[in-house]
Amino acid sequence: MKEGVSVLRLLFYANLLSSQRDSLEVIETERKNYEKMENELVKRRQRYNDDASDNDEQHENERKSPTSESTSEPSTPSAATTTTTTTTTKRKSINEVDEIESPYENLLQIKLGLKPNEYRHGQHQFDIFVNEYANEKIDIRKEYLNFIQQPTSSIQFSFIFYPFFLSTINKIALLNIESKARMYLQRRSIFVHNIFSSIRLNPFFKIHVRRNHLIEDALISLEYQGIEHPDELKKQFFVEFEGEQGHDEGGLSKEFFQLITEQIFSPEYGMFMTNEETRCLWFNPSAAEDLDREYTLIGMLLGLAIYNSIILDIKFPPVLYRKLMGKIGTFEDLETSHPTIYRSLKSLLTFNEENEGMTIEDAFGLTFQVAIADAMGSRLLFDLKENGEIIPVTNVNREEFVRLYSDLLLNKSIEKQFDPFFHGFLLVTHDSSLRKLFRPDEIELLVAGSQVLDFNQLASAAAYDGGYTKDSPTIKNFWSILMTFTDEQKRKFLRFTTGSDRAPIGGLVRLKLIISRNGPDADRLPTAHTCFNALLLPDYSSIEKLQEKLSIAIDNAAGFGLR
Template sequence: MIAMEYPSDLRKRLFVEFEGEQGLDEGGVSKEFFQLIVEELFNPDIGMFTYNDQSHHFWFNSMSFENDAQFTLIGILLGLAIYNSCILDIHFPMVVYRKLMGKKGTFRDLYDVDPTLMRSLGEMRDYEGDDFQEVFGQTFRIGYKDVFGNNLTHDLKDGGENIFVTQENKLEFVDLYADYLLNKSIEQQFRAFRRGFLMVTSESPLRQLFRPEEIEVLVCGSKIFDFQALEKATTYDGGFTEDSPTIRHFWSVVHGLVEEEKRKLLQFTTGTDRVPVGGLSQLKMIVARNGPDSDRLPTSHTCFNVLLLPEYSSEDRLRDRLLKAINYSKGFGML
């Protein structure tokens, strides 16, 4: 791996060229490159990560069959994204960024990884009844399933099978459980992941100057939507200007959308629902005319933040076509 022999090269500007395709990489090709890699590595069929439907976050699969190099690659990917100002559509819980900064995951981090488990452990921690053992009947041996559905066990401390959780030791149990899930069970995978991240960022001031929350914004962007700023920064092509009736209708519709719809529009146009560092004014979106009025839906070139709009005859027609596009055209309208 080139990164192992020449890690300093990772801190140079990345230029991407797809085999068999022409064109200079002015940012759009690199963006597509990152998007394709993220989609592949986080594919559930690969099995490197698990996805929690409640928290909507990915977590490291402690039983992944992938070798350390694959997790190192994802760490490198995060570092490269920062150096190349590319927003990644990666949904990690905050504890991942805390751990990248050298901290350990604790009970308070569990909610973003497994909300159901945290609630259960919270109920145990807060229970004050004298019938604690009768209610919970829990020892320091925990159970889980492997990728094939087989039941496995793990002792949180020596002899855990024979040590019952009581009022006196319940806090120890909760802390050990959280430590196992967030740290010990994924130690090998996370060590490789962090190694890759540090290959790129070890000489940067990230750890000294940035909090974990700020690292997340650098990697994934913000979720604060200022569409007034986006309107001011947007440019037009194909015959549209900011005074074109279709453009005035477009922004009237956009500003009337609820936040969830605005997020979908951002996803449809840019490939991610996150806001770049510095806000939406940094997005450099282009709205281009895509022919006369028609029944066709809007389309987009997500790699270049280009929204292609037919010159719809009315605001109502534009609203109808745009909402259909952002709600139902995922994977078809984005080019």
């Protein structure tokens, strides 16, 4: 096996080397951007600690002052906690982390200077190097345990050394095992600490929020932990809603993510806008200046969702996930993010003046001043070059125009919005294997799930409750109806029952739908608890009635279909 996979690795490298690598200019820009991100991250932590130190000094002076009041207002949770830490140590830069020996890189790859994510695609698709049958036989948990229990130099063979060969499902399993192993080690060290110390530490990352102040409470909890104690974010995530009973076994966390993404992506915040052609979200270039914390929160939510295996009901274009991997947006990315603009620029690049009998200036009438629409439909003017309004686009400079225009759309015009968003994401994922293991398209699957919907898989994994079995007449009618649904109806059904219209990695077989009998035949509609993937289905007397009630329910479900 080792010899075969090693040969396959050589072919994988050859596949990369025979394709087009990102330009050196782009790679250098990305390197500088990463350094900038890391420096900003450290500065933000320093500012936070400086503020905390100032508050501590003020409180200490007030305490020593003979005229101070004997009682004072209780301090906020963040202020109370920050009194224990008033200095910060600079973390290793991302580039330094990359240079640490990694099981996902080998000496030949390092010698060749190969970084797979510097190649948008290979000569052949990356998936041809993944053997699905072999991947089904791999015990990733066993591979990982064997790997961590002995020195790297003594390991004869491990699939962990060949990430290109691993399926996305196994990569996710490996990331989750790494995460759980880290959580276990943290819980064990905290347990030992709690035995010998009077200061109790929490082995979990738990936040307490009020439903009517969801974003405000999440900002306070996540921002503090992300800046002051980023390791807390690697712990298992739990949510408590104020005034509500119940232990979070996954359902409350999922509901928290659903509710907060619904609120923060709503038009009233003005942080994002929707492309009418792709229905994808994109940053609003004229968003308010004071939304830095909210963008950071969203980035952290994406990272936390990955670590806690929660699919978010959001749709970003693929370029967003490239940017989260440290890449910058280029002209090729416009095809999926801004299709109309891409087609226009493509026609500009392929325009032949001789064949068309006219110049580019006459045909297009463009200058190096362009307009970008914001969330309100207003047009924002930008000069791609100094005095751009008087520089015409010609046959000579059209490639420069396309490059600068693409850079403006995907990078420069949204820099103030994307930077804190990226900071938040890095706060959670900074020291993980995410960038070593995954391609940008796989990160999209981690966050938002797959668009491939196989309802036969959904049926095979379904569970039944309240008196229903797979042989109940209503259940048989139910699946008979669902199998006739169009793709659009299937997406509506999934959104109604799970809060997302996409499948998790590995398909719908990994989404355990619970169908519970909700009383005898009645005129009421089916309802759903999206946080538990549960459908409450009355025992309708006929297949016609079941189809009518189910169609009404999924067509009129508001928001995330929560009931």
